[in-house]
Structure formats: structure tokens, C-alpha cells
Amino acid sequence: MSSRSCSLPPALAALGVAALVSLPGQARADERFAISGGVSVSLSFGQKLAFGLGADLRAAVLMDGSQPGGYSTGNMGFGPFAQATWLNFSAGRFAAGLHGGSDISDDFDNNAYSIDGEFGWTYRTRYSDELPGQHGLHVGAMTTLFSPLGLELSARAAIPLSGEPFVPEGTFGAGLRFPPPFGVRFRPIVGRPLRTADGVVLPPALGLGPAVSALARLDRATRAALAGAWLDSARAECGSIPAFLALARDLAAVGAPASLVARALAALDDEVRHTARCSEIASALAGWRLGPALLPPPAARDADRQAALVRMALEAWHDGCLGEGAAATRARRSLAGAKDAGVCAALGEIARDEALHAELGWRVLAYCLAEGGREVREAVGDVMTGPGPAPPRDDAEVEGERKELRAFGQLPRAEADAAWDETWAAARRDGERMLVG
Numbered sequence: 383m384s385s386r387s388c389s390l391p392p393a394l395a396a397l398g399v400a401a402l403v404s405l406p407g408q409a410r411a412d413e414r415f416a417i418s419g420g421v422s423v424s425l426s427f428g429q430k431l432a433f434g435l436g437a438d439l440r441a442a443v444l445m446d447g448s449q450p451g452g453y454s455t456g457n458m459g460f461g462p463f464a465q466a467t468w469l470n471f472s473a474g475r476f477a478a479g480l481h482g483g484s485d486i487s488d489d490f491d492n493n494a495y496s497i498d499g500e501f502g503w504t505y506r507t508r509y510s511d512e513l514p515g516q517h518g519l520h521v522g523a524m525t526t527l528f529s530p531l532g533l534e535l536s537a538r539a540a541i542p543l544s545g546e547p548f549v550p551e552g553t554f555g556a557g558l559r560f561p562p563p564f565g566v567r568f569r570p571i572v573g574r575p576l577r578t579a580d581g582v583v584l585p586p587a588l589g590l591g592p593a594v595s596a597l598a599r600l601d602r603a604t605r606a607a608l609a610g611a612w613l614d615s616a617r618a619e620c621g622s623i624p625a626f627l628a629l630a631r632d633l634a635a636v637g638a639p640a641s642l643v644a645r646a647l648a649a650l651d652d653e654v655r656h657t658a659r660c661s662e663i664a665s666a667l668a669g670w671r672l673g674p675a676l677l678p679p680p681a682a683r684d685a686d687r688q689a690a691l692v693r694m695a696l697e698a699w700h701d702g703c704l705g706e707g708a709a710a711t712r713a714r715r716s717l718a719g720a721k722d723a724g725v726c727a728a729l730g731e732i733a734r735d736e737a738l739h740a741e742l743g744w745r746v747l748a749y750c751l752a753e754g755g756r757e758v759r760e761a762v763g764d765v766m767t768g769p770g771p772a773p774p775r776d777d778a779e780v781e782g783e784r785k786e787l788r789a790f791g792q793l794p795r796a797e798a799d800a801a802w803d804e805t806w807a808a809a810r811r812d813g814e815r816m817l818v819g
């Protein structure tokens with residue numbers, strides 16, 4: 383990159399301040415509270431056949447679901463809800479109470495499905511002299527498909543508690559919901575993520591003081607967006623450093639060949655270089671020295687060797703074969719459109735190294751399959767033959783001038799998603815062959 387001094391633009395100063403206060407726990411996968419709204423049409427029957435137009439608002443305190451191997455199954459949660467429905471354009475039904483349920487998917491699925499139960503109080507206003515206003519118990523269930531804008535299907539019942547007639551009323555509804563009731567799950571990392579007992583953690587970013595700024599020809603908004611995207615990359619790369627240290631330690635602990643341990647340590651070295659490369663680019667764009675803070679490796683937490691082999695096999699598949707494979711494909715595609723010399727050098731290095739890291743993932747997977755027997759084979763088979771994982775969702779479309787974004791190595795969202803899909807399709811073919819063989 384050419385270097386030319388200039389004052390810190392306000393947008394980038396704000397980015398620097400935001401970076402200063404970013405903490406590891408703030409990885410966007412870790413939301414603890416969700417608010418969700420829905421609109422729906424419904425059909426009620428029992429006391430009177432009625433068409434309904436409804437709105438629903440609900441909040442949830444979230445807990446993380448998990449499955450063996452430390453993989454999240456998405457969120458579980460509970461909290462209050464409130465609903466209002468306009469019946470036959472003449473009467474109203476109101477309901478309020480508690481709801482609780484769970485996502486039903488793994489953490490690469492972006493909570494494509496959830497189920498949610500409801501229990502509370504309901505009141506219908508007067509239809510006619512024969513059907514006066516009535517209180518009741520509300521019970522219901524709802525499923526949401528797709529994310530973050532979901533299709534919602536519901537079945538609800540009102541059991542009268544006052545007045546006549548004592549005829550329960552049932553309602554079926556369909557509508558749209560945004561966001562899903564238990565939050566949108568993000569997969570925050572491209573490449574190998576740092577998994578801890580609390581889930582995936584993204585290292586915090588630090589603003590380290592003014593830097594020589596380059597690239598004055600870019601407008602401020604584009605520079606800020608690019609600096610933010612490269613800083614996110616630096617944080618993801620930095621998270622891979624303790625992840626590889628932990629991999630080397632765990633490989634040694636299960637008695638893996640020394641060559642595998644050595645390759646994990648060599649990959650750690652690569653991630654140190656990637657972190658520095660990405661930080662340099664972010665700093666040059668921002669005119670502010672930016673970089674992530676190194677985090678310690680997660681504590682060893684496997685109950686025994688067999689549990690370690692299962693976990694390492696799943697991680698090798700998710701984080702190596704898929705995550706680092708996709709990072710390599712994506713870097714290659716980014717390189718094809720990049721113009722800036724520093725960006726091209728970084729992407730070339732990352733594309734080459736990440737392909738080697740993905741290959742290491744395959745070797746670790748092969749080792750765990752050979753050592754772990756049927757249990758490892760079944761665990762890996764389940765995730766390989768399950769639904770296709772969605773592309774990473776935490777790298778939002780970078781806003782700015784399209785040509786400049788490409789020149790600085792940022793792919794449009796659709797191309798980044800295509801890189802993911804391509805990696806997934808190829809990895810699945812190879813993975814299934816490996817399981818059979």
C-alpha cells in the first residue's frame with residue numbers, strides 16, 4: 383500500500399473507539415436475550431368460525447443448548463408473550479402469558495427450525511348477545527421455519543373460564559416472524575474458530591494509537607467499512623492461534639503421531655502471520671493502529687481419550703475441512719478481484735495456508751476415525767449426512783463502493799456464500815468416501 387499521512391476521519395475515530403471497548407464475550411453468537419415479533423392470519427373454530435388478523439410480540443431469556451462434543455444445538459429460552467387478534471373485523475382476542483422452547487438445529491444451521499409452547503390468559507371481546515366477552519386459559523404451540531425472517535405456523539386453544547357457552551375455541555394460524563423467537567445464531571468465524579466451554583469466542587480488538595494512513599482516494603465510508611471488515615478478519619485469525627495451540631496439545635494427549643502435532647504448531651505460526659497481515663491492512667485503512675488481543679487456549683475438558691477423539695473429529699470436520707476449506711476458497715476468490723498490492727499479498731498467503739490447514743483437518747479426522755472406532759464414525763456420519771450447513775452469518779455485507787471493495791479483497795455476500803457452498807459440497811463428497819473407505 384502507498385503511505386500518505388492524513389488526519390483521522392471521524393468515522394474511523396469512532397471505529398477506533400468501538401474497537402477499544404470490544405470484549406471477547408461480545409462475539410455476536412452470545413446474545414442472552416431475544417425479542418421477536420410476528421404477524422399472522424388465522425382461522426378460529428369452536429364457538430364461531432372466524433377469520434383473524436393477528437400480531438404477537440415475545441421476549442426470551444436465552445440459554446445455550448448443547449450436544450456431545452461441545453456443539454451448540456442453538457438456543458433454548460423462555461419469557462413473556464402478548465398477542466392481539468382481530469376476529470372477523472368485529473371482535474378482538476387478546477392473550478398474554480409465558481412461552482418457552484428451543485431451536486432444533488446445530489449451530490451451523492442458523493436455527494432454521496424452532497418450537498415454542500405458550501401458556502397464559504386470554505380474553506375475547508363480545509361477538510353478539512349469544513357470545514358475550516369471555517375470559518379463558520390460553521395454550522398454544524408455534525413452530526418457526528427459516529431464519530432470520532421466518533415462516534410461523536401455530537395452533538392455539540382458548541378454554542373458557544367465565545360465562546357461557548363453555549365451548550373451547552381452537553385457532554390455526556400462519557404468518558411471518560422476525561427475528562426468530564430464540565434469536566439469530568451466528569457463526570462468527572471464517573477459518574478455525576476458538577471454541578471454549580462458553581462457546582465460540584472472538585478475540586477483542588484494540589485501538590493502539592494513530593497510524594500512518596494510506597489510500598486517501600477512498601471515500602470515508604468505504605474506508606471505514608473496509609477497515610472494519612479487515613479488523614474482523616484479524617480477530618478471527620487471532621482466535622485461530624490459541625485454537626491451534628489447543629489442537630496441538632490435545633493431539634499430543636491422545637497419542638497422535640508427532641507429525642500431526644508439528645503440523646498443528648506450524649499452522650499456529652501461519653495464523654500469527656495472518657493476524658499481523660490483516661491488522662496491518664485494517665490499520666492502514668483506518669489511520670489508527672488496530673489489532674486483536676491474543677487469548678489463552680481453552681482448558682482441556684474431555685472426560686477421557688474416547689471423548690477427546692469424538693470432539694476432535696467433529697472439530698476437524700467443522701473447523702478444518704469446512705471452516706478452513708471455505709476460508710481458502712474465499713481467499714482465492716477474493717484474490718481474483720483484488721488490486722491493492724498489500725491485500726493481494728495477504729490473500730495469496732491466506733489462500734495457500736488455509737488450504738494446508740484444511741488438509742490438516744482431513745488428516746486429524748482420518749486419525750480420529752481410525753482410533754475412535756464406531757462412536758467417532760457415527761458422530762461424524764451424522765453431521766456429514768445432516769442438512770447442509772448455512773454459510774457463515776456473521777460477516778454482514780460490507781457497505782461501500784463495489785469496485786473499491788473488490789480491489790481491497792471484500793467479496794459480495796452472494797460470492798462469499800457461493801464459496802461456502804462449493805466447499806461444503808466438495809467436502810461432503812470426500813467425507814462420505816472417507817467414511818465408507
Ligand SMILES: [Fe+2]
Nearest residue numbers: 573619653656
Ligand atoms: Fe488463517
Ligand SMILES: [Fe+2]
Nearest residue numbers: 573574706739
Ligand atoms: Fe487457518
